[in-house]
Amino acid sequence: MGKKARTAITPTREENFPEWYQQVIKAADMAENSPVRGCMIIKPYGFAVWENMQNIFDPWLKDYGVQNASFPLLIPLSFLEKEAEHIDGFAKECAVVTHHRLEGSENGLVPAGKLEEPYVIRPTSETIIGDAMSRWVQSYRDLPLKLNQWGNVMRWEMRTRMFLRTSEFFWHEGHNAFETPDDAKKDCLTILDMYEKFFHEYLAFTGYKGIKTPEERFPGAKETYAFESIMQDGKALQAATTHDLGQTFSKSCGIKFQTRTGVEEHAYTTSWAFSTRAIGGMIMIHGDDDGMMMPPRIAPQQIVILPVVKNPEEDGEIVAFAEKIVADLKSKGMRAMVDKRDMRTPDKMWDAIKKGIPLRVEIGGRELENKEVTVVRRDIGRESKQTLSVSEFVKQAQGLLDQVHDFMLNRSKTFRDEHTFDGTSLSDISDFFAKDNVGLVKVPVTLLEDDKLEAIMKEYSLSTRCMPFEDGGEKVLIGKAY
Amino acid sequence: MGKKARTAITPTREENFPEWYQQVIKAADMAENSPVRGCMIIKPYGFAVWENMQNIFDPWLKDYGVQNASFPLLIPLSFLEKEAEHIDGFAKECAVVTHHRLEGSENGLVPAGKLEEPYVIRPTSETIIGDAMSRWVQSYRDLPLKLNQWGNVMRWEMRTRMFLRTSEFFWHEGHNAFETPDDAKKDCLTILDMYEKFFHEYLAFTGYKGIKTPEERFPGAKETYAFESIMQDGKALQAATTHDLGQTFSKSCGIKFQTRTGVEEHAYTTSWAFSTRAIGGMIMIHGDDDGMMMPPRIAPQQIVILPVVKNPEEDGEIVAFAEKIVADLKSKGMRAMVDKRDMRTPDKMWDAIKKGIPLRVEIGGRELENKEVTVVRRDIGRESKQTLSVSEFVKQAQGLLDQVHDFMLNRSKTFRDEHTFDGTSLSDISDFFAKDNVGLVKVPVTLLEDDKLEAIMKEYSLSTRCMPFEDGGEKVLIGKAY
Known part of the structure; x- marks a missing residue:
């Protein structure tokens, strides 16, 4: 028998990564599938992560001059029709509202009150926010206009996976308008840097910042920038994007200033987002065969104290001791x-492990007597086990949390580097994926012009992920993706 | 000519209250109607109020043991059908999703991909949350279960008014489950007290806490409790409600424990909410003929400094002086x-007045020279104008804001008391409304049994508002309502 006879999660990552992912979410009690096709229920422990993400990121947006607002959930079909490229991207997966009441019938309730013009539930809000901007922007004095909305959107996905791809999901969507193309480009890069900082400093994961190839651009965008991460199964996840929309939407929506x-011009707009999908990424980057591993700065609970009660009479005393530490x-x-x-x-103990709580503290009779605690880090487990005096622990706890964060971020960086393979030819790509290797292949962008690339991409279900900034746009990452 | 030749808002409250209301919202730049039928756009200045409300109230819920979570936007028709009384209440005003994609046709885009079972966009979430609770609750150990969701809901209203009645609106909806009927009742009363405290201490308005008559209960509730306020036109506004659902939904959804x-029983559930409607109430309670009056503790901006620049050379100096004060x-x-x-x-200056910013500070050349500021309170206006040294102002500012709050709350209390009329007979009711009096009439509950009451209620478009706790349930408030 090895060091670890059993894992808390079955199957393990190696045995069946997609099933492991579902089981981690279940074991951590973060979310579950709902009776509504493709929609999930985010349970309190999972939702607290999203709340923390909002509470951290929202003030950054406000510091950057972004104002929150709220635009309608429903979008008239005529709005979508204004922008051909955009509607091509979303028409196949829209929830369409066609009636405005229900009527009893012999078959139960049926839709009634047919609408003259149907609506779709927003898959994204460029068109409806663009329409508002066309009223709000008159002069260069009204620019830049920086708006953001935290909310739900809906894309009728055929194959869904909790957090990663659900019909309804949560996100923030920023929509900015500027006087010049340079301002719009700068905005996209600034926001992308904010995303990177957020993922590094709070979700403890890294990725590649880069430019999307034309095929992977947002429908209607002039340029799409992305933060692409690598999961433990080697697949890429687009964790956040910023879109330079040029004058596409300002022309179709009439945003003129x-x-x-003194001349009249169309504004230059951008849009940008991250979503609850990032939580899926966090799970697939950090989780292990014992379950979730919460990055400390986003963790709903950073420290859990377990009163180890052997003698029931000590119970109250140990709990009071523990509660005093929690208060500190x-x-x-x-x-x-x-x-x-x-x-x-x-x-x-296993519940704390499966939930991924960064620090687990055990307090039993001996600890009570000696005014000490036994602490275990979730990231490195048993080998981190140490006994500290209470005062020492309270003093060191924040430092320990930061160590957990640093360890997780560094592991993510190492994983990224060790699973990015440089290639120079088409056969480097096909060989890599033919052998079921785990990771992404980076090749010169010139290969994108090779006619034979498409067949390889199709054979192995690959896509271009981005052209990383760090290579000066001369290379492109290719791989499988979520 | 009187003291005030013109008002910033046309028409005045007395001339046309509903139109005054719309103009106040426009002048304060809080919201606007959208191109989507019955849906509003909440602009940054209005949305900041809702954000402040959430930021204050959410921690109160958490302290009470409520956990936030997220449930699907869409509800299967079969869920609604489970609860007959409930569906009767909402079937006439549901947005129904019947298709999941769009197709091009010669008439433009048309709905395609018909769903086997249509969905409605949630008008409220008792059925979908009840379904989840039926999986999550097994034992008394799982109770109480206290859940809350901040989100959007949709009711297809025929006559809409910004904030007060819109097809899509924002709210929080709490859904709790308990072991006993007493626990459920106590929950309803505790939450109602929290609402009252919130409206008093933050929105600076008062109302009546009480029990709804059976006709005015939430569809499916055993008892509905409400916080009812009086607007300046004498109409009532239900600002928040809590519902004791008894076992209605636990039986239809199967929430058993x-x-x-050791016996199996259905849980006792409650639900409770306030919504963006409360912002409408705040406008109609506090606004005057010069526009919005923001309660200081919820105001997006509490203090605005206007640099009064006569000599452009002083400009930079005055702005720097003002910014130093703002930093303090x-x-x-x-x-x-x-x-x-x-x-x-x-x-x-007029913009600050129309936006209702509680304290307006003017700084000109003289103030700069003397290191002083001129302050005006929005609530009482010119007569509050005073010049203070900068250090004195910074010291007193919070106190001034509290004074504004107290003044507004007291005015709301006085208004409520002066516009609640005691009656003892049916003719007291009909006489009051026949004369177009402003306010509510309070009569003994025994009058509810009089057959002739209904005709009077119908003639003057009245409804029972609540049976106030302060009268021991022996009286009922009757009036017009939003």
Whole structure:
């Protein structure tokens, strides 16, 4: 028998990565499938992650001058029709509202009150926000106009996976308008840097910033920039994108302004987003065969204290001791809790592991007596186990959380580097994927012009992921993707 | 000529209250109608109010043990059919999703991909959350279960009014489950108290807490409790409600648990909400003929500084002086800004008034020289005008904001009391409304049994608003309502 006879999650990542992913979500109690086709229920432990993401990122947007607002959930078909390229991208997966009431019939309730013009539930809001901007923007004095909306959108996906691809999902969608093309480009790059900083510093994962190839651009965009990450199965995940929309939507929506020299011009717009999908990425980058591993700065609970009760009479005393420590940790800004549930200690321990709580603290009779705690880090597990005096622990806890963060971020960086393979020819690509290797292949962009590339991409279900900035746009990443 | 020759808002409240309401929203730049039937766009200044409301109330819910989660936007028709009373309440105003893609045709895009079972966009989520609870609740150990969702819902209203009645609106909807009917009732009353505290302490308005008559109950509820306010036109607005659902939804959704004595029982559930409608109430309670009046604790900006620039050379100096004051105010936790827009000072002044910013500060050459500021309160206007040294102002600003709050809350209390009329007979009701009086009539509940009441209610478009707790349930408020 090896060091670890069993894992908390079955199957393991190696045995069946997609099924492992579903089981991690279930074991961590983050989400579940709903009775509504393709829609998930985000359970409190999963939703708290999304709330934390919003609470961190929203002030960054406000500092950058972005204002939150709210635009209608429904979009008239006539709005979508204005922008041909855009509608091509979304028409195949729209939830369409056609009636406005229900009527009883012998077959139960049926739709009634047919609408003259149907609506779609927004798959994205360029057209409806563009329409508003056409009223709000008159002069260069009204620019830049920076708007953001946190909300739900819907794309009728055929094959869904919790967090990664669901019919309804949550995101923030930013929509900015500028006087010049340079301003719009700069905006896309600035926001992309904010995304990278956010993913690095809070979700503890890395990726490649780069430009999308024309085929992978957002429908209607002049240029799409992306932050692409690599999951533990070697597939890429587009964690966030920014789109330079040029004058596409300002022309179709009529966003015109009087310039500083008094002529009328169409504004230059951008749009940009990350979504609940990033949570899926976080799971696939950090999780292990024992379950979820929460990056400490986004974790709903950073520290859990388990009272190890052998002698029931000590129970109250140990819990009071634990609660005092939690109060101290909270006063220092950490999220901590005592697990007081009526469950066996090993079950609580495994629950904390499966939920990925960064620090697990055990307090038993001996710890109580010695005023000390036993601490285990989730990221490196048993080997990190140490006993500290309470005062020392309270003093070091934030530092330990930062160590967990750094370890996870570095592991993600190492993984990215070790699973990005340089190639120079088409056969480098086909050989790599024929052998079921795990990772992405990076090749010179000149290969994109080779007619034979398409057949290889098709054979192995590949796509171009991005042309990384770090290679000066001279190389392109190719791989399988979520 | 009187003291005030013109008002910033035309028409005045007295001339045309509904139109005054629309014009206040427009002048304050809070919202506008959208091209989508019955749906509004909440503009940044209006949305910031909703964000502040969420940021204040959400932690209160968390302290009470409520966890946020997210449930699907769409609800299968079969779910609605489970609860007859419930569906009767909502079937006439549902947005129905019947198709999942669009196809090009000679008439443009048309719905395609007909769904086997249509969905409605949630008008409320009892059925879909009840379904989840039926999986999550097994034992008394799983109770209480307290869940909340901040989100959008849709009710296809025929006559819409911004904030007050829109097809799509924002709310929070809480859904709790308990072991006993007493726990459920207590929950409804606790949450109602939280609502009252929130409206008093943050939105600066008062109302009546009470029980709804059976006709006015939420469809499916055993009892509905409400916080009812009176607007300046004398109409009532239901600002928030809590519903004791008894076992209605636990029976139709199958929320069963093993009790402490080992038998199986259906849980007792509640639901409760306030919505963006409360913002409409805030406007109609506090606004005057010069526009919006923001309650200071919810105001997007609490203090605005207007640099009064007569001599352009002083401009930079005055702005720097103003910005230093803003930094000081911010460091003390207040929301303050300098209005640096390229506009005439009187226009900025009127803009601040129409937006209802609680404190307006003017700084000109003399103030700069003397290191002082001239402050005007929005609530009482010119008569509050005073000149203070900068240090005195920074010290007193929070106190001034509290004074504005207290003044507004007291005015709302006085208005409520002065516009609630005691009656004892049916003719007291008909006489009051026949004379177009402004307010509500409170009569003994025994009158509800009088057959002739219905005709009077119909003639004057009245409804029972609630049976106030403060009268021990022995009286009922009757009036017109939003």
